[in-house]
Amino acid sequence: xxxxxxxxxxxxxxxxxxxxxxxxIIHCLLAEGVDLIYGYPGGAIMPVYDELYKFQDRLTxxxxxxxxxxxxxxxxxxxxxxxxxxxxxxxxxxxxxxxxGIADAQIDSTPVVCITGQVPRHLLGxxxxxxxxIIGISTPVTKWxxxxxxxxxxxxxxxxxxxxxxxxxxxxxxxxxxxxxxxDELDFSYEPCNAVRSYNPYPKPDxxxxxxxxxxxxxxxxxxIVYGQGVILGQAEEQLKALVEKAGxxxxxxxxxLSAMDTxxxxxxxxVGMHGNYGPNILTNECDLLIAIGMRFDDRVTGDLNTxxxxxxxxxxxxxxxxxxxxxxxxxxxxxxxxDSLELLLPKIKKNSHKDWHDKFKEKYREEYDAVIxxxxxxxxxxxxxxxxxxxxxxxxxxxxxxxxxxxxxxxxTCRYARFKQTKSNITSGGLGTMGxxxxxxxxxxxxxxxxxxxxxxxxxxYQMNIQELATIFQxxxxxxxxxxxxxxxxMVRQWQELFFERRYASTVMTNPDFVKIAEGYHIKxxxxxxxxxxxxxxxxxxxxxxxxxxxxxxxxxxxVFPMIPSGASVSDIRLK
Amino acid sequence: MKKQWFTISVYSENNVGLLNRxxxxxxxxxxxxxxxxxxxxxIDGVSKFTVVVFxxxxxxxxxxxxxxxxxxxxxxxxHTDEETIYQESALFKIASxxxxxxRQIQNIIKESHAQxxxxxxxxxxLAKTGKREEIDDMYQLLEPFGIMQFVRSGRIAVSKxxxxxxxxxxxxxxx
Numbered sequence: 001x002x003x004x005x006x007x008x009x010x011x012x013x014x015x016x017x018x019x020x021x022x023x024x025i026i027h028c029l030l031a032e033g034v035d036l037i038y039g040y041p042g043g044a045i046m047p048v049y050d051e052l053y054k055f056q057d058r059l060t061x062x063x064x065x066x067x068x069x070x071x072x073x074x075x076x077x078x079x080x081x082x083x084x085x086x087x088x089x090x091x092x093x094x095x096x097x098x099x100x101g102i103a104d105a106q107i108d109s110t111p112v113v114c115i116t117g118q119v120p121r122h123l124l125g126x127x128x129x130x131x132x133x134i135i136g137i138s139t140p141v142t143k144w145x146x147x148x149x150x151x152x153x154x155x156x157x158x159x160x161x162x163x164x165x166x167x168x169x170x171x172x173x174x175x176x177x178x179x180x181x182x183x184d185e186l187d188f189s190y191e192p193c194n195a196v197r198s199y200n201p202y203p204k205p206d207x208x209x210x211x212x213x214x215x216x217x218x219x220x221x222x223x224x225i226v227y228g229q230g231v232i233l234g235q236a237e238e239q240l241k242a243l244v245e246k247a248g249x250x251x252x253x254x255x256x257x258l259s260a261m262d263t264x265x266x267x268x269x270x271x272v273g274m275h276g277n278y279g280p281n282i283l284t285n286e287c288d289l290l291i292a293i294g295m296r297f298d299d300r301v302t303g304d305l306n307t308x309x310x311x312x313x314x315x316x317x318x319x320x321x322x323x324x325x326x327x328x329x330x331x332x333x334x335x336x337x338x339x340d341s342l343e344l345l346l347p348k349i350k351k352n353s354h355k356d357w358h359d360k361f362k363e364k365y366r367e368e369y370d371a372v373i374x375x376x377x378x379x380x381x382x383x384x385x386x387x388x389x390x391x392x393x394x395x396x397x398x399x400x401x402x403x404x405x406x407x408x409x410x411x412x413x414t415c416r417y418a419r420f421k422q423t424k425s426n427i428t429s430g431g432l433g434t435m436g437x438x439x440x441x442x443x444x445x446x447x448x449x450x451x452x453x454x455x456x457x458x459x460x461x462x463y464q465m466n467i468q469e470l471a472t473i474f475q476x477x478x479x480x481x482x483x484x485x486x487x488x489x490x491x492m493v494r495q496w497q498e499l500f501f502e503r504r505y506a507s508t509v510m511t512n513p514d515f516v517k518i519a520e521g522y523h524i525k526x527x528x529x530x531x532x533x534x535x536x537x538x539x540x541x542x543x544x545x546x547x548x549x550x551x552x553x554x555x556x557x558x559x560x561v562f563p564m565i566p567s568g569a570s571v572s573d574i575r576l577k
Numbered sequence: 578m579k580k581q582w583f584t585i586s587v588y589s590e591n592n593v594g595l596l597n598r599x600x601x602x603x604x605x606x607x608x609x610x611x612x613x614x615x616x617x618x619x620i621d622g623v624s625k626f627t628v629v630v631f632x633x634x635x636x637x638x639x640x641x642x643x644x645x646x647x648x649x650x651x652x653x654x655x656h657t658d659e660e661t662i663y664q665e666s667a668l669f670k671i672a673s674x675x676x677x678x679x680r681q682i683q684n685i686i687k688e689s690h691a692q693x694x695x696x697x698x699x700x701x702x703l704a705k706t707g708k709r710e711e712i713d714d715m716y717q718l719l720e721p722f723g724i725m726q727f728v729r730s731g732r733i734a735v736s737k738x739x740x741x742x743x744x745x746x747x748x749x750x751x752x
Binding site for chain 2: 143195197198199325
């Protein structure tokens with residue numbers, strides 16, 4: 001997207017506008033179509049903030065209360081909008097505070113550009129005030145990073161940063177800009193980047209691999225699809241649905257694949273992984289063909305690799321060549337964007353229904369329903385369950401909300417029970433498991449989808465890891481709905497201690513503050529629910545609220561999440577209790 | 578899977594920080610870098626990293642894929658010893674009096690095809706190029722006489738098969 005001002009510069013022979021590096025950074029952002037960034041000012045980034053002040057009518061800067069909040073908000077924004085999220089921070093501690101979010105974006109393939117200030121070039125390496133080697137620190141957790149020390153580098157590097165962050169398998173890019181490069185002037189012109197010669201973001205699907213995949217799918221008796229976030233990032237949702245329906249193949253989601261397909265679709269059979277559904281895990285070891293689409297065989301999905309789908313042929317649709325045969329050896333690898341690959345595949349697929357095979361999933365679902373789901377969603381015991389809260393949110397939102405979850409028991413419950421009709425609606429920290437992700441990510445998610453309800457579901461532990469972002473919500477009047485499922489424990493760790501450490505609850509018991517009062521301190525409307533009778537109406541009230549709303553639900557203190565594949569066990573050994 | 582020697586060749590854009598990025602890939606997986614050499618390549622502006630590892634082929638392949646994934650890396654390859662022509666260099670600094678007092682040293686120099694780089698009153702320097710075992714053998718022979726300083730370079734290697742970097746870069750230009 002070209003802005004008017006950038007066009008003006010281009011038309012004027014490209015060398016007429018002499019501006020500071022700091023102003024150039026703003027022009028680059030505008031030229032990339034950015035109108036919203038998250039950040040926190042400080043000494044080494046002040047020239048850029050001075051320009052942000054001048055450009056505030058065209059570029060909104062949201063001041064978070066911690067740099068970690070800024071990068072998670074940028075992630076939430078990116079995950080819901082499909083655009084590149086931008087976070088900005090100063091040098092030293094500002095930059096290091098971004099690192100957790102950058103690592104999270106790297107492992108969850110989220111397009112984010114982080115801009116950090118750095119001490120002036122002549123002070124680099126002198127241990128100057130707030131100097132840190134953020135390039136060195138961020139190298140293992142960025143798709144690309146670069147230190148700009150001359151103003152003239154800014155346009156080219158910024159263009160490259162956005163291109164690399166969003167293309168191929170997306171990821172975080174960090175650009176560190178020394179203060180002298182922000183102050184110094186350059187002749188500004190902006191050319192968007194469309195290619196980097198050493199980088200091939202979209203491998204072309206091999207027609208032979210497509211043919212081989214189609215042949216296997218057409219002859220399979222018990223084919224089974226596991227889809228991941230690659231479907232969402234590759235915009236292949238329609239193609240996935242078409243494949244599932246045409247070939248009659250049951251499909252299960254990974255935690256990040258969730259919402260790529262309507263959760264109520266009859267062939268969408270549930271979640272795989274450690275706390276996934278019973279059938280999808282157990283039947284992984286009964287299918288004759290496993291079709292992995294845009295997923296990376298994470299250990300939380302596969303359990304013990306030596307007993308994972310050994311009986312099945314495996315097809316892997318994947319954009320990143322480094323993921324092929326990384327964890328699971330596959331029979332056919334189809335490299336490429338999921339959408340391109342599935343489009344080539346679809347015409348070669350024969351219609352089928354696999355009714356008997358699908359019935360097996362139904363049968364396993366009934367077993368899981370009787371043993372687990374019924375008690376989670378329609379409990380008869382006194383204490384509230386996390387599952388019934390998620391179900392109440394489903395009902396109140398009509399399955400239309402964006403749901404942002406944090407990390408732990410509530411996250412697993414959310415990803416099992418939240419219902420979705422629309423893609424890019426399940427936002428959670430998958431690979432890194434970052435507690436503290438949800439509250440700031442919900443801010444970014446809401447700002448990316450102001451027309452939709454955004455509900456953050458958070459545990460009492462993770463909530464307190466970025467609780468300061470309530471101030472950001474208040475200051476920006478961001479109407480997010482915050483639900484804290486409070487069991488006064490670090491629930492997931494406590495569950496492991498109960499099951500595998502003979503109930504030695506080392507540092508998992510939380511003496512919590514009055515969360516309602518805290519929210520009210522930030523001028524956010526707040527309520528607490530302790531009884532089942534109050535739940536539905538209060539959730540409804542929260543959903544109807546035009547402004548931000550905080551809801552604390554006191555849930556059963558020592559509930560466990562089941563089913564569960566014990567760490568290192570086989571998917572076949574999934575436990576219902 | 579059995580562990581063996583592999584030579585990894587990486588063609589990359591000449592970029593500050595890439596060495597850090599590449600070495601991190603080994604570090605993360607606890608794969609020791611047995612030797613490392615960075616130099617220009619046959620293509621203008623393209624650098625070549627030559628890394629030697631002793632590990633399984635499976636790990637080597639995964640590492641090469643991770644290296645190739647880095648933005649500035651054009652292409653990475655791995656080869657067994659049989660698939661490459663490779664050499665290392667070593668320098669030996671030895672006290673000069675030994676050259677006259679110990680006749681055996683002159684024989685070692687002749688037989689090992691080492692080169693005398695410099696001779697001064699106090700010391701002389703031998704340069705030896707060859708395979709690691711040849712350098713090791715020479716070290717064993719000289720050690721009893723006393724070696725003042727010793728250093729060996731990283732392996733440099735060319736593959737017997739073609740590495741189509743120029744073709745790759747041309748394809749890119751035509752995209």
